Amino acid sequence: MEENRFDVSNRVVIITGAGQGLGREYALAFAREGATPVLAEINGDNLKSVAAEIEALGGRSLAVETDVGDPDSVNAMVDAAVTAYGRIDVLINNAAIFAALPQRPFFEIPFEEWNRVIHVNITGSYLCASAVTHPMKAAGQGRIINISSGTVPQGVPGFMHYVTSKSAIIGMTRVMARELSDDNINVNTVMPGYTTTEVKHASMNDNLHDFIQNKRLVKRAGTPDDLIGMAIFLASPAISFISGQTLAVCGGEVMI
Ligand SMILES: NC(=O)c1ccc[n+]([C@@H]2O[C@H](COP(=O)([O-])OP(=O)(O)OC[C@H]3O[C@@H](n4cnc5c(N)ncnc54)[C@H](O)[C@@H]3O)[C@@H](O)[C@H]2O)c1
Numbered sequence: 621m622e623e624n625r626f627d628v629s630n631r632v633v634i635i636t637g638a639g640q641g642l643g644r645e646y647a648l649a650f651a652r653e654g655a656t657p658v659l660a661e662i663n664g665d666n667l668k669s670v671a672a673e674i675e676a677l678g679g680r681s682l683a684v685e686t687d688v689g690d691p692d693s694v695n696a697m698v699d700a701a702v703t704a705y706g707r708i709d710v711l712i713n714n715a716a717i718f719a720a721l722p723q724r725p726f727f728e729i730p731f732e733e734w735n736r737v738i739h740v741n742i743t744g745s746y747l748c749a750s751a752v753t754h755p756m757k758a759a760g761q762g763r764i765i766n767i768s769s770g771t772v773p774q775g776v777p778g779f780m781h782y783v784t785s786k787s788a789i790i791g792m793t794r795v796m797a798r799e800l801s802d803d804n805i806n807v808n809t810v811m812p813g814y815t816t817t818e819v820k821h822a823s824m825n826d827n828l829h830d831f832i833q834n835k836r837l838v839k840r841a842g843t844p845d846d847l848i849g850m851a852i853f854l855a856s857p858a859i860s861f862i863s864g865q866t867l868a869v870c871g872g873e874v875m876i
Contacts, residue, residue, distance in 0.1 A: 625858040629654030632705045633855060634698070636688050636748055637715030639666030641817040642767075644673075645844035646712055646851050651679030653852060658701045658708070660686035660694075660715070660748070688715045688744030691751075698751040710763040710855040711752045713745040716785070723778030723823040734781045741785030742792070749796055753805070762805040765854050766793045770813040770870045778823065790866055797864030806863040808854050813870025815842035837872030846871075 633650045637643035639661035647657040651674040661667040664685050671683040682704050686697040701708055717737045749764050756762030769786040776783060790809050797807040814824075814832050833839050850869050853859060868876050 623857070626852065626856045628710075628852055628855045631655040631709040631855055632658065632701065632707060633710040633712065634658040634660055634701060634708055634748070634752065635712045635714055636660045636686070636744070637662075638670055639663045641719060641819045642812070642815065642844055642847060643712075643714040644670050645817065645848060646714065647681065648673060648677070649844075649848040649852065650855070651677055651681060654679075655855075656705060657681045658697070659683045660688065660697045662687050662715070688748055689740045691747050694744075694747045694751045698748075698755065702755050707759045708752050708755050708762065709759075710765065711748055712851060712855075713748055713764065713766045713789075715744055715748075716741045716767070716782075718782065719817075719819045719821045721779060721782055721822060725778070726780035729781055737781035738785055741782070742788045745789060746792065749792075749807075753800065756800075756805050757803045760804055762800075762803070763855050763859075764793075764796060764800075764805065764807040765851060766796075766807065766809045768793075768809045768811045768866065770811055770868060770874050772811065773874045773876055793866070794864050801863060806854075806859060808859075808862060808864070809866040810847065810850055810854070811866050811868040811870065811874070811876065812847055813842050813868070813873045815844060815847060817844060832873065835873050836870065840871065842869070842871060 633655050635646050638647040638659040650657045667683045674681045684697040684700050687693040717740050766789045768789040771783045772787045793807050793809040
């Protein structure tokens with residue numbers, strides 16, 4: 621039988637921020653595909669609940685309470701995954717400070733909030749990518765999927781720390797992709813548009829929602845299913861010729 625170029629069933633996939641929202645959706649989707657998600661999440665209760673959902677589906681996962689901003693915590697999570705499964709095939713750098721962020725002018729952002737967003741969203745992604753690089757190099761293959769945001773090309777006001785952090789992800793991806801290309805590790809950025817999840821976003825309201833939808837070529841809300849397809853695609857054998865790229869999933873709201 622011909623190889624299925626989209627098969628991810630044997631993949632070990634670290635998903636950071638897997639306790640809610642899109643991270644939870646990626647975890648459930650990879651589990652449904654027969655893959656093994658490693659759930660790396662700071663919120664212990666949500667972590668347990670997603671692991672239980674995967675078990676109820678008949679899937680398997682490894683749940684490791686992790687702070688992506690803490691190098692010791694990240695290294696312990698990656699070690700636990702390698703000990704359990706012998707390798708890591710995919711990292712989805714999804715964890716971020718996002719849903720709870722209030723909208724405010726940049727000159728009113730409290731210093732602590734600025735630092736936390738920059739640290740978790742940029743340094744957290746860097747630390748996780750650094751930690752998986754060694755086992756991926758040893759295995760001679762790997763995939764890193766970094767998550768940016770459609771707020772970047774639009775310069776959406778009210779979230780300058782968040783938009784700044786998600787801009788950095790694009791540059792980070794390009795450097796990583798170049799530095800890891802000889803090791804057969806593909807690194808790409810996904811740029812989602814606003815996507816509805818089970819989580820209520822601090823700054824979202826009906827007017828803003830309509831405004832966003834009206835800017836799109838595909839005039840509807842983004843759903844987790846729209847992003848799951850891209851995550852599975854980027855984790856699959858099919859993309860061996862795609863690296864260093866930014867792929868926007870936003871109904872054509874931006875063109876990059
Ligand atoms: N939902 C959207 O509309 C949208 C649009 C563009 C980009 N994104 C990006 O997609 C990703 C997921 O978005 P979401 O809507 O699910 O966000 P969310 O805020 O609902 O979830 C983020 C998750 O990350 C976890 N997290 C936060 N800090 C952490 C840390 N230090 N260590 C480990 N985990 C931590 C949170 O506990 C939470 O489970 C984010 O990177 C976000 O920026 C989302």
